[in-house]
Amino acid sequence: MKIERITALFIALGILIVAVLALPIANIFLKQFAFDLTGFLSAITDQAVLKAVGLSCFSAFLAVLVTFVFGVPLAYLLARKNFRGKALIEGIIDLPMAIPHVVAGIMLLTVFGLSGLIGGPVSPFLRFEGALPGIVVAMIFVSAPFLINSAREGFQSVDPRLEKVARSLGATEWEAFRKVAFPLAFPQIFSGAIMSWARAISEFAAVIMLVGFYPMVAPGMIWSRFYSLGLYEGMRVAVILLLITLSVFVGLKYLQGRLYAEH
Amino acid sequence: MLSIRDLSKKWADFSLTNINLDVKEREYFTVLGPTGAGKTLMLELIAGFHRPDLGEIWINDKNITDLPPEQRKVGFVYQDYSLFPHLNVGENVEFGLRLKKIPKSETNKKIRHTMNLLGLTHLSKRLPKTLSGGEQQKVALARAIVLDPDVLLLDEPLSALDAQTQERLRKELKDLHERSGVTTIHVTHDHVEAILLGDRIGVLSDGKLIQVGAPDEIFRKPKWEFVAKFVGVENIFSGKSELKEGLARIDIGNALIEAVTQKEGKVKVCIRPEDILLSKRPIKSSGRNMLQGKITEISDRGTTVRLKVDVGRELVVIITKRSFLDMKLGIGSGVYAAFKASSVHVI
Numbered sequence: 001m002k003i004e005r006i007t008a009l010f011i012a013l014g015i016l017i018v019a020v021l022a023l024p025i026a027n028i029f030l031k032q033f034a035f036d037l038t039g040f041l042s043a044i045t046d047q048a049v050l051k052a053v054g055l056s057c058f059s060a061f062l063a064v065l066v067t068f069v070f071g072v073p074l075a076y077l078l079a080r081k082n083f084r085g086k087a088l089i090e091g092i093i094d095l096p097m098a099i100p101h102v103v104a105g106i107m108l109l110t111v112f113g114l115s116g117l118i119g120g121p122v123s124p125f126l127r128f129e130g131a132l133p134g135i136v137v138a139m140i141f142v143s144a145p146f147l148i149n150s151a152r153e154g155f156q157s158v159d160p161r162l163e164k165v166a167r168s169l170g171a172t173e174w175e176a177f178r179k180v181a182f183p184l185a186f187p188q189i190f191s192g193a194i195m196s197w198a199r200a201i202s203e204f205a206a207v208i209m210l211v212g213f214y215p216m217v218a219p220g221m222i223w224s225r226f227y228s229l230g231l232y233e234g235m236r237v238a239v240i241l242l243l244i245t246l247s248v249f250v251g252l253k254y255l256q257g258r259l260y261a262e263h
Numbered sequence: 264m265l266s267i268r269d270l271s272k273k274w275a276d277f278s279l280t281n282i283n284l285d286v287k288e289r290e291y292f293t294v295l296g297p298t299g300a301g302k303t304l305m306l307e308l309i310a311g312f313h314r315p316d317l318g319e320i321w322i323n324d325k326n327i328t329d330l331p332p333e334q335r336k337v338g339f340v341y342q343d344y345s346l347f348p349h350l351n352v353g354e355n356v357e358f359g360l361r362l363k364k365i366p367k368s369e370t371n372k373k374i375r376h377t378m379n380l381l382g383l384t385h386l387s388k389r390l391p392k393t394l395s396g397g398e399q400q401k402v403a404l405a406r407a408i409v410l411d412p413d414v415l416l417l418d419e420p421l422s423a424l425d426a427q428t429q430e431r432l433r434k435e436l437k438d439l440h441e442r443s444g445v446t447t448i449h450v451t452h453d454h455v456e457a458i459l460l461g462d463r464i465g466v467l468s469d470g471k472l473i474q475v476g477a478p479d480e481i482f483r484k485p486k487w488e489f490v491a492k493f494v495g496v497e498n499i500f501s502g503k504s505e506l507k508e509g510l511a512r513i514d515i516g517n518a519l520i521e522a523v524t525q526k527e528g529k530v531k532v533c534i535r536p537e538d539i540l541l542s543k544r545p546i547k548s549s550g551r552n553m554l555q556g557k558i559t560e561i562s563d564r565g566t567t568v569r570l571k572v573d574v575g576r577e578l579v580v581i582i583t584k585r586s587f588l589d590m591k592l593g594i595g596s597g598v599y600a601a602f603k604a605s606s607v608h609v610i
Contacts, residue, residue: 161345164312167332168339169359169410179358183349 025242032239036232043236049221053240056218057248059132060200063139064147064193071148072189076181078148079155097145104141105209112137112210134211139200146199150192154185187259194252201245264288264446265309265414270318272308279304279470282318286414286448291440293461294450294472295481295493301470302450306416309448310337322413333362338407338445342419344399346391352402353378353387359410377409380442381435397428401435408443417449421456433459454494458482466490484608491533491610497579498534510551510604517575521551522607531610536569536581538606542599543590551604554578558596572600 003011032040043049077083078090096104112119112128119128128134158181166176182189204219213220218241226234270282279301286292296302308315311332319328327335346355356377360370378384381401391399400420407415420436421429437460440447450467451457457464458478465475466489474486485491491499502515504527511524513532520532540546546553556574568587572578578600592598 159345161341161343162347164307164310164332165339165341165345165406166347166358167312168310168335168337169406170333170362171358172331172333175362180347184347 028235028239028242032235036236039232039236040239044240048216049237049240052216052221052237053218053244055132055135055215056201056241057244059135059217060139060143060197062132062136063143063200064197066136067140067144067147067196068189068193071144072151072182075148075151075189076155076177078152080160093145093148095145096142101142101203101205102209104206105138108138108141108206108210128210130212130214132215135207135215135217138206138210139203142203142206143196143200147189147192147196150195151185151189154188154192155181157188158184187256190252190259191256194249194256198245198249201241264290264323265448266321267309268319268321270305270308270315270320272304272313272315272317274304274313277301277304277470279308282472284465284472284475286446288446289444291437291447291449291460291462292465293457293463294448294465294467295452295454295457296450296467297452297493300467302452302467303418305467306339306418306448306450309414310339310416311335336410336413338410338412338415340400340403340407340415340417340420342422344391344403344420346399346402346406348391350391351387352383352389352391352394355391355402356383356405356409358406363410373409377405380408380439381405395428396424397432400424400432404436404439408439408445412445415445415447417447419451420449422451422453429456436460454482458494466493468493485533486610488531488533488610491531491608495535496533496608497536498532498539500532500576502530502532504528504530504609511609513607513609515576518554520607521604522609523605524607524609526609533608533610534578534602534606536579538602539578539580540601541570541572541580541582541586541590541592542601543592543597545599546601552607553599553601555597555599558592558594558598561592561594572598574600 074089078086109116111117112134114120114123114127114129116128126133128137162180162184163176166180167173171179202219204217204223207217208220208223213224216224218237222234222237222241225237265284265286267282267284270279272279277299282305294302294305304313307313309320311327311330315328319326321327322335322337347358350358353374356374357370360373365373375384378387381404383398383401383405386394386398386402391402394402403420417436421432424432433456436449449457449460458481461478463475464478464481465472466481466487467473468487468489474481474490476484481490482494485494485496488499500515500520502513502520504511504513504522504524506512506525506527511522511526511530513520513522513530515532520534522532524530554572554574556572556578558570559573559577560571562569563584564581566584567581568584570580570582570587570592572580580600590596590598
């Protein structure tokens, strides 16, 4: 079958961008497995590496969980209601995606640092610097927009009349949300959660600036090993993180595809 | 049964103003109006989806104005049926019953009965997206009536369907109403649908309920020019009426029309296009009005033909295709248009 000229152009442009994205990934795997397999195997059994990667995954999961609890209701309000200051709130939600993460780190430090606006007063019973809550807060700051925006789009795609009909059938406002709006928006909420988790796990600057290097997350360890021991030491941890992220990503995307198909 | 008192609601640039309406128990009431007249807003106010700015809504002598939708016992079917896409047909119909926490045996009995009533049993496991428009409409109806609502609100339920399905479902709606006896308010922009289904019709224009009456009254004796136009009266002329020997003689400019009315002075004359007889020769009939003119436009509508005849004023006439062919009419043909004085409605 003859391919039309515009389609051919789009395919060529698509191949180029995919190549730019795929080349570094393919290259790092090739270098690691073809030339340094033993180094990779030693890294994967290194308790410090596993701990850092595990902490990253767990912290990112907590960040998504917290964002889900607070962000999904907000996303619903933004999708359904018009109110004064709505544009400002939407701007605040989007801002972390637009600023350098070093700036995010500075801002977080001034609020959650030991002498920060919140971090100072609560420091006797809750510490952010050098502790898990700090990692989670930094991850929430940079990753929340992905979940909230995706959830808002999900709710916007649900016809409000479905909830009205549910109300006429005897559902309270909460039941209409729980049984109609939420399940129908769930594929997009789930998609946002995946993106949010991926963004959180990859965060380096904001976490390091607020928390420091300890407890050590995977990106911190990659930087530390690269800086002090060289490219190959850093690359081993990077490949482990890449493999985990990639497999979680592929698995969740498959699940998301099934969710969309059901709806 | 349903009583609406001085209901008003401002909604963006639109206002529903001072609606007063009484719908009787078991009545099938149709609300007729063009797009943007406020029909859906009126239904949504009854259902409790919005709070009125003014006025009250009563059902069975109970003021429900401040009740949330889930406590009103009002069923609602939207134009696009709004079936829950993530639930199958059975689950859609069961939705309201499950919320009520009715015993499973009773729920199943009610679902079976309603699905049977609407012929949906074989579709029970199907998802809404796999159903035809007509089937979806029946599921939406089943989902609403399974709860035995006091009032069923139908928002243009036939408008998204093809003509053949519309006709079939019009009959099914009427049958369903007769069997279930549920008081129904059905809004539509189609005057034929309103007349065929409604025990009474209310005409809504620009947020105001301007006329309520039996279908024949709305069809034959519209009180307003807007209503006349909306129910298919195509000949509306301004004129001056003078009473003589029990009849009115109305000068519409270049033509004089006799009508049965006691109205004098400035009036509007309404003549339905299908009430006019057309002939190539003067007609000997009981019709008091006969105007001579020439055909200026012909539109073939399949079984009927719509003609414009210049009789000094432009007169629209609808005749059967058979008559049109028999008379061998064409553009410029000279004709006589005759109609009874009693066919002339004067506003």
